[in-house]
Amino acid sequence: MALRAVSKRIVSPHLARLSRPISSYADLSDENKMIRDMARQFAEAELMPIAGNVDAKHEFPTNAIKAMGELGFMGINIKEEYGGAGMDTLAYALAMEEISRGCASSGVIMSAHNSLYCSPVNNFGTKEQKEEFLTPYASGNKIGCFGLSEPGNGSDAGAASTTATQDDVSGDWTLNGTKAWITNAHDSSCSVIFATTDKSLPGSKAISAFIVPTNTPGFSLGAKEDKLGIRGSSTGNLIMENVILPSNALLGKQGSGFKIAMMTLDGGRIGIASQALGIAQAALECALKYSKERVAFGKPISGMFAIQNKLSEMGCKVEAARLLTWRAAALKDAGVDYSKEAAMAKLCASEAATFCGHQAIQVLGGMGFVSDMPAERHYRDARITEIYEGTSEIQHVVIANKLLREDIAYANPAPPTKHTH
Amino acid sequence: QKMKVIVGVKRVIDYAAKVRVATNKSGVELNNVKMSLNPFCEIAVEEAIRMKEKKSASEVVVVSVGPKGATEQIRQALAMGADRGIHIQTDMRLDQELQPLAVAKLLKSVVDTEAPNVVVLGKQSIDGDCAQTGPMLASMLKWPQATFACKVDVSEDKSKFTVERETDSGTEVIEVNAPAIITADLRLNEPRYATLPNIMKAKKKKVETIDAASLGIDLAPRITVVEVNEPPARKGGIMVEDVDTLVDKLKNTAAVI
Numbered sequence: 001m002a003l004r005a006v007s008k009r010i011v012s013p014h015l016a017r018l019s020r021p022i023s024s025y026a027d028l029s030d031e032n033k034m035i036r037d038m039a040r041q042f043a044e045a046e047l048m049p050i051a052g053n054v055d056a057k058h059e060f061p062t063n064a065i066k067a068m069g070e071l072g073f074m075g076i077n078i079k080e081e082y083g084g085a086g087m088d089t090l091a092y093a094l095a096m097e098e099i100s101r102g103c104a105s106s107g108v109i110m111s112a113h114n115s116l117y118c119s120p121v122n123n124f125g126t127k128e129q130k131e132e133f134l135t136p137y138a139s140g141n142k143i144g145c146f147g148l149s150e151p152g153n154g155s156d157a158g159a160a161s162t163t164a165t166q167d168d169v170s171g172d173w174t175l176n177g178t179k180a181w182i183t184n185a186h187d188s189s190c191s192v193i194f195a196t197t198d199k200s201l202p203g204s205k206a207i208s209a210f211i212v213p214t215n216t217p218g219f220s221l222g223a224k225e226d227k228l229g230i231r232g233s234s235t236g237n238l239i240m241e242n243v244i245l246p247s248n249a250l251l252g253k254q255g256s257g258f259k260i261a262m263m264t265l266d267g268g269r270i271g272i273a274s275q276a277l278g279i280a281q282a283a284l285e286c287a288l289k290y291s292k293e294r295v296a297f298g299k300p301i302s303g304m305f306a307i308q309n310k311l312s313e314m315g316c317k318v319e320a321a322r323l324l325t326w327r328a329a330a331l332k333d334a335g336v337d338y339s340k341e342a343a344m345a346k347l348c349a350s351e352a353a354t355f356c357g358h359q360a361i362q363v364l365g366g367m368g369f370v371s372d373m374p375a376e377r378h379y380r381d382a383r384i385t386e387i388y389e390g391t392s393e394i395q396h397v398v399i400a401n402k403l404l405r406e407d408i409a410y411a412n413p414a415p416p417t418k419h420t421h
Numbered sequence: 422q423k424m425k426v427i428v429g430v431k432r433v434i435d436y437a438a439k440v441r442v443a444t445n446k447s448g449v450e451l452n453n454v455k456m457s458l459n460p461f462c463e464i465a466v467e468e469a470i471r472m473k474e475k476k477s478a479s480e481v482v483v484v485s486v487g488p489k490g491a492t493e494q495i496r497q498a499l500a501m502g503a504d505r506g507i508h509i510q511t512d513m514r515l516d517q518e519l520q521p522l523a524v525a526k527l528l529k530s531v532v533d534t535e536a537p538n539v540v541v542l543g544k545q546s547i548d549g550d551c552a553q554t555g556p557m558l559a560s561m562l563k564w565p566q567a568t569f570a571c572k573v574d575v576s577e578d579k580s581k582f583t584v585e586r587e588t589d590s591g592t593e594v595i596e597v598n599a600p601a602i603i604t605a606d607l608r609l610n611e612p613r614y615a616t617l618p619n620i621m622k623a624k625k626k627k628v629e630t631i632d633a634a635s636l637g638i639d640l641a642p643r644i645t646v647v648e649v650n651e652p653p654a655r656k657g658g659i660m661v662e663d664v665d666t667l668v669d670k671l672k673n674t675a676a677v678i
Contacts, residue, residue, distance in 0.1 A: 031620065035620055041614065072618050
């Protein structure tokens with residue numbers, strides 16, 4: 001099976017081989033511009049008009065997701081032979097940001113499906129598994145989800161209490177347990193589930209990944225969660241009570257589950273960072289537009305330093321997070337270790353999103369607090385980006401560990417010599 | 422029986438961009454302004470691709486006259502489904518210097534080489550708004566023209582086009598023999614989004630570049646733009662007491678009826 005060629009060596013930033021030179025960040029390639037423009041056009045025409053309703057009604061945007069599937073957004077990094085669009089990570093990041101700028105719910109549906117379902121099946125699946133569980137999903141005809149978190153463990157992923165026991169004779173697996181907070185739970189036809197297969201081993205070696213069709217007997221869903229934001233996407237528990245799967249439901253090697261989960265989440269972080277950027281950008285644009293139109297003390301509030309300060313801070317945070325995200329994407333495409341950069345991108349982009357959501361309401365004043373304007377929806381949609389796919393606290397742990405383990409010779413400056421007077 | 426379609430596309434300022442006049446009033450400001458495919462040209466491309474999908478057309482060739490950036494618009498047409506592109510390179514300003522007469526002459530040179538059965542153009546560009554290129558090209562080629570098309574049907578044997586066209590007093594249906602010029606109006610169709618796989622495929626499609634100056638055609642403008650100004654700022658309206666006063670104002674003050 002084809003494992004992505006990810007270098008295990010920690011590479012110093014200034015030695016990292018990027019797939020494109022730093023100077024090219026000044027402008028995107030023609031192809032990436034086309035992708036970004038098309039995604040933007042689509043989002044403005046098809047997502048922005050429905051986003052408010054999707055949020056108010058907690059409604060899965062079926063038609064929009066179907067259209068996105070037809071355009072290739074639901075299998076964007078999957079090779080054409082398995083029904084995908086065959087694009088690289090930077091294209092994914094660009095498309096995710098534009099889709100999310102239109103509708104954050106559509107963005108997370110697309111991100112979870114691409115990064116958390118399609119990606120592990122693509123990276124660790126056998127040819128047969130891909131034909132059955134990837135091809136129909138890459139086209140967007142079916143939706144997938146990722147079951148790692150449990151009621152008893154979110155950040156502590158190694159403590160999975162969902163179990164999978166193998167029958168010695170038939171080789172069938174029996175899964176028992178509950179997964180919590182699963183995005184796309186109520187709209188998925190299949191899930192990648194992580195279960196403990198060997199309790200005697202430490203967490204990082206005890207878990208295995210399984211492909212579980214949601215219509216398997218014994219598989220049921222918990223109630224749809226009533227959320228603060230991204231209400232168009234369904235979130236709920238996945239309940240497995242003696243779910244019996246054939247032996248070929250195992251994804252990757254037995255005991256590789258934790259590694260598969262962590263590698264998958266690295267890529268997922270680029271998707272969520274891009275989603276957060278889209279929300280932040282939408283909030284920033286809302287504030288910019290309003291500040292030009294709203295008159296107070298005889299002139300538009302965009303002329304006031306207090307407002308300009310906010311707009312500038314928002315702009316800086318978004319731009320910085322965007323470059324971090326693009327860099328993480330470029331490193332991933334170059335086949336180099338990108339965990340640290342992906343964690344930084346997710347951390348900074350999610351904090352930029354909550355900052356912009358908050359400040360956009362502040363710029364709009366009372367108007368920001370009512371649903372006539374999208375500012376309050378951006379505020380609510382932004383909040384989850386600091387929590388899912390690795391809380392900000394976990395991102396800090398990942399980043400700090402990477403920094404502390406980096407193979408650099410620390411500069412050793414000599415102290416100033418003392419002068420005698 | 423093969424039918425080749427040529428579609429003309431123009432690079433214009435994006436319809437949503439805020440247009441400003443340059444400080445020296447020589448024209449509109451083009452620096453750092455978003456450029457896009459002319460909306461009516463996009464409709465023309467869509468119609469050509471639909472002809473191919475209905476098996477009326479066998480090849481769609483997209484042509485653009487413009488600077489290096491015009492290749493973006495050609496690529497977009499290729500991503501929508503056109504087969505190959507021809508870029509006639511010129512640095513003349515597309516919204517002023519390069520005028521419909523010159524464009525029609527350049528398109529004629531392409532038609533003479535490619536021998537298409539039909540040329541589909543946008544009815545007009547959103548910068549010049551002249552609506553002249555199509556009719557001028559038809560006249561130069563001595564081909565029939567069906568302008569402001571809102572519906573196009575190709576006959577079974579591909580020898581005729583039945584076109585419903587928009588006029589100020591409603592629509593009319595005409596029949597023109599191939600080869601012909603058709604110009605697309607707003608209601609002809611709704612252009613598709615280029616799918617991501619098609620954007621990838623567009624990269625590999627052939628685009629031929631020709632230097633406009635090398636064709637030996639007189640491209641000099643016949644009209645000189647002296648000065649460009651913003652339209653006068655919108656003044657507040659006035660209330661009138663009755664319908665008669667309103668009609669009088671519309672006739673004599675506003676001079677619109």
